[in-house]
Amino acid sequence: MITELGHFALILAFMVAIVQTIVPLVGAHKRWPAWMAVAEPAATAQFLLTAFSFGALMWAFIVSDFSLQLVTLNSHSAKPMIYKISGTWGNHEGSMLLWVLIVTLFGATAAWFGGNLPPTLRARVLAVQAAIGVAFFAFILFTSNPFVRLVVPPFDGQDLNPLLQDPGLAFHPPFLYLGYVGLSMAFSFAVAALIEGRVDAAWGRWVRPWTLAAWVFLTIGIALGSWWAYYELGWGGFWFWDPVENASFMPWLLAAALLHSAIVVEKRESLKSWTILLAILAFGFSLIGTFIVRSGLLTSVHAFANDPERGVFILMIMGFFMGGALILFAFRASAMEARGVFGLVSRESALVANNLLLAVSCFVVFVGTMWPLLAEMFFDRKLSVGPPFFNMAFSPFMLVLGLILPIGSAMPWKRARISRAVKPLRYVFVLALAIGGLAYAMQTGRSLLGPIGLFLAAWIVMGTIVDFVQRAGRGPDRWSRVLRLPRADWGKMVAHAGLGITMMGVCGLMAWQQEDIRVAQFGEPYDVGAYTLTLEKVNRYEGPNFLSTTGYVTLAQDGEVIAQLNPEKRIYPVAQMPTTEAAIDYDLLRDVYVVIGDEQAGGGWAVRTYIKPLTNWIWIGSGLMALGGLLSLSDRRFRVAAGARKSNAAPVPAE
Amino acid sequence: MIRAILLMVVLAFPAWAMDPSEMLSDPALEERARALDHALRCVVCQSESVASSNANWAEDARRTVRELISAGSTDEEVFDFFVARYGEFVLMSPRPSGSNWLLWAAGPIMLMLAGMIGFFYVRGRESALAPHEEALSPEEAARLQKILNE
Numbered sequence: 001m002i003t004e005l006g007h008f009a010l011i012l013a014f015m016v017a018i019v020q021t022i023v024p025l026v027g028a029h030k031r032w033p034a035w036m037a038v039a040e041p042a043a044t045a046q047f048l049l050t051a052f053s054f055g056a057l058m059w060a061f062i063v064s065d066f067s068l069q070l071v072t073l074n075s076h077s078a079k080p081m082i083y084k085i086s087g088t089w090g091n092h093e094g095s096m097l098l099w100v101l102i103v104t105l106f107g108a109t110a111a112w113f114g115g116n117l118p119p120t121l122r123a124r125v126l127a128v129q130a131a132i133g134v135a136f137f138a139f140i141l142f143t144s145n146p147f148v149r150l151v152v153p154p155f156d157g158q159d160l161n162p163l164l165q166d167p168g169l170a171f172h173p174p175f176l177y178l179g180y181v182g183l184s185m186a187f188s189f190a191v192a193a194l195i196e197g198r199v200d201a202a203w204g205r206w207v208r209p210w211t212l213a214a215w216v217f218l219t220i221g222i223a224l225g226s227w228w229a230y231y232e233l234g235w236g237g238f239w240f241w242d243p244v245e246n247a248s249f250m251p252w253l254l255a256a257a258l259l260h261s262a263i264v265v266e267k268r269e270s271l272k273s274w275t276i277l278l279a280i281l282a283f284g285f286s287l288i289g290t291f292i293v294r295s296g297l298l299t300s301v302h303a304f305a306n307d308p309e310r311g312v313f314i315l316m317i318m319g320f321f322m323g324g325a326l327i328l329f330a331f332r333a334s335a336m337e338a339r340g341v342f343g344l345v346s347r348e349s350a351l352v353a354n355n356l357l358l359a360v361s362c363f364v365v366f367v368g369t370m371w372p373l374l375a376e377m378f379f380d381r382k383l384s385v386g387p388p389f390f391n392m393a394f395s396p397f398m399l400v401l402g403l404i405l406p407i408g409s410a411m412p413w414k415r416a417r418i419s420r421a422v423k424p425l426r427y428v429f430v431l432a433l434a435i436g437g438l439a440y441a442m443q444t445g446r447s448l449l450g451p452i453g454l455f456l457a458a459w460i461v462m463g464t465i466v467d468f469v470q471r472a473g474r475g476p477d478r479w480s481r482v483l484r485l486p487r488a489d490w491g492k493m494v495a496h497a498g499l500g501i502t503m504m505g506v507c508g509l510m511a512w513q514q515e516d517i518r519v520a521q522f523g524e525p526y527d528v529g530a531y532t533l534t535l536e537k538v539n540r541y542e543g544p545n546f547l548s549t550t551g552y553v554t555l556a557q558d559g560e561v562i563a564q565l566n567p568e569k570r571i572y573p574v575a576q577m578p579t580t581e582a583a584i585d586y587d588l589l590r591d592v593y594v595v596i597g598d599e600q601a602g603g604g605w606a607v608r609t610y611i612k613p614l615t616n617w618i619w620i621g622s623g624l625m626a627l628g629g630l631l632s633l634s635d636r637r638f639r640v641a642a643g644a645r646k647s648n649a650a651p652v653p654a655e
Numbered sequence: 656m657i658r659a660i661l662l663m664v665v666l667a668f669p670a671w672a673m674d675p676s677e678m679l680s681d682p683a684l685e686e687r688a689r690a691l692d693h694a695l696r697c698v699v700c701q702s703e704s705v706a707s708s709n710a711n712w713a714e715d716a717r718r719t720v721r722e723l724i725s726a727g728s729t730d731e732e733v734f735d736f737f738v739a740r741y742g743e744f745v746l747m748s749p750r751p752s753g754s755n756w757l758l759w760a761a762g763p764i765m766l767m768l769a770g771m772i773g774f775f776y777v778r779g780r781e782s783a784l785a786p787h788e789e790a791l792s793p794e795e796a797a798r799l800q801k802i803l804n805e
Contacts, residue, residue, distance in 0.1 A: 364762040386747030
């Protein structure tokens with residue numbers, strides 16, 4: 001019964017979305033306040049209906065209602081409760097419902113907190129947002145309905161893919177979707193501004209929090225996913241340049257570019273049409289991501305439930321929204337002339353460089369991801385593009401970005417002198433070089449990657465802190481002024497430092513990892529790097545829905561035991577799938593990563609051991625980036641001054 | 656427990672990535688073999704290299720790599736061996752030959768194009784700077800200095 005109500009609510013939400021697409025748009029065009037006002041209650045109703053529908057599906061998973069096809073295919077009565085709940089979105093249909101739930105959630109928040117927007121703009125934003133909703137409601141109802149019943153319900157389900165039964169991955173999709181779909185708000189604002197035919201500083205200020213929020217969620221989602229891959233896939237890789245990973249990384253890069261260019265729109269009324277274009281493209285890449293995952297067009301470890309018919313449907317949605325928005329852009333972009341003027345050396349130019357590097361690096365990822373398809377279509381070559389290509393073609397952009405970041409962010413708006421911007425940074429540069437040099441001297445005959453990583457990290461982290469402290473000016477009460485600097489400045493510092501720290505983790509891990517594969521005999525110690533490992537015993541036990549083979553490994557350093565590690569190999573009988581549960585001794589300087597393998601015919605067990613230096617900094621850095629975004633998001637100006645639409649260029653804030 | 660052991664026997668575990676028995680005794684050759692493993696794609700898997708895959712095919716490929724380099728093949732010859740049998744798809748990273756130069760050049764070309772557009776845009780913004788905004792006049796500089804001194 002609840003299931004049918006959920007299904008019905010979904011259909012109702014679809015109807016409401018159609019109304020919300022048409023009525024406010026007409027109202028805004030004709031300046032009929034009553035028609036425009038339809039948007040807000042409609043957005044709320046749409047959200048509540050979709051939330052109810054999602055809740056109904058979740059309920060079916062919680063009570064293991066196997067008369068629902070989706071529950072049968074993706075759940076099992078013996079599964080722990082948290083994975084029953086996360087099973088709701090651990091499949092194609094449910095994840096699409098979550099997707100559309102977030103679309104309506106963002107629409108509703110724009111309706112609730114958009115009181116200070118001009119009424120026509122708000123009506124149009126909500127209408128465009130509802131149009132996205134319409135497309136995905138139709139997609140769910142016509143091609144991937146989660147509420148399909150089975151005529152003869154089975155006694156038990158077929159279990160969720162055991163790889164997905166993990167706390168890291170349970171919350172990875174919701175964050176990722178919040179990010180993807182958050183960009184739909186930027187898209188809606190961009191299209192609404194194109195329809196309105198005006199973009200000004202106030203628009204930049206309105207669109208920035210949404211972009212920032214989307215970027216923060218994407219950062220968290222991607223970091224969770226990569227952390228999961230690190231500890232779950234059994235060999236400690238954190239990024240595979242897999243099409244689906246790229247699909248989440250491309251919107252992240254563009255969102256990063258967008259939130260920087262929106263600053264230029266907000267503060268300097270320049271880069272307007274570029275910012276609009278970025279907002280359109282960023283959401284476009286979110287749609288491409290959805291398309292790549294669902295269509296099975298590109299082979300990937302993630303591709304679940306793929307079906308050509310669904311792929312074509314999403315392709316049509318993408319064609320409609322991208323095509324429509326870009327045509328609108330072509331007609332209207334010329335109307336948005338830039339007001340602000342600035343010199344060749346200025347913060348604006350630095351942000352242009354930032355946008356260039358981020359957008360082109362996104363383009364490289366895009367070409368690399370799509371190349372197998374293009375090569376097959378046009379050159380009849382069946383090939384694949386993997387990590388070696390991306391490492392070589394993508395990394396240089398990040399290197400340059402890291403190099404110019406502290407200098408660019410130290411420059412003042414409008415006109416800067418390079419010597420003045422660089423002056424406080426020179427000691428930092430020398431110190432960073434020294435740190436990189438030290439790393440180079442201490443390592444033996446390896447690549448330059450590690451030293452470069454440490455240099456970049458030191459340069460970015462120290463440079464960004466020096467710039468931050470400079471912002472408070474000179475004088476006796478400098479440090480109390482530092483504390484009172486706007487949250488946006490705090491956010492900027494924290495996020496930039498986070499980027500540097502992540503770069504350090506990535507370079508450190510890739511350059512200095514040690515690997516050891518061997519047959520370990522019980523009680524016989526062996527050395528890996530500075531550590532001594534001993535396999536004590538191997539036990540088998542039965543978990544709630546899996547069977548485990550667990551090794552007991554003692555980790556010692558300089559004769560002292562520092563950890564007991566229990567690497568596991570699990571098998572999930574219902575899904576007939578094995579997983580590895582690596583045992584990791586976490587440490588800020590290095591992780592010791594142990595995986596247990598098979599029993600050997602000649603006695604003993606295969607054991608793999610990795611020493612992974614600096615790895616945790618990858619996720620600490622990602623966390624700092626997200627925290628920086630949140631700090632910026634809490635800045636006063638988004639809460640207080642957002643309502644004031646200025647008719648002239650906003651005066652340059654004294655910075 | 657008996658049920659558990661029975662199930663384990665019934666559901667045979669697939670081979671596990673990189674078994675110690677596969678390894679070569681010569682560390683230098685083994686290191687080369689590992690590098691090759693990472694550069695070859697497991698063609699029956701999804702997005703996995705030969706090095707990380709559990710599939711039987713990948714295990715065979717790892718053994719083949721080791722046989723080839725033990726017999727004195729160069730890295731290039733190993734790649735040729737696999738490409739001849741499984742096509743270019745088996746390479747993790749496409750060779751920069753033929754139409755693939757487009758893939759490798761796409762980034763640099765785009766950067767140059769975008770760099771030029773960006774440069775001219777910034778130049779355009781700069782030339783819109785009115786001359787009087789260019790710098791402080793001597794009187795203004797003097798006044799500023801006076802204010803700063805106060």
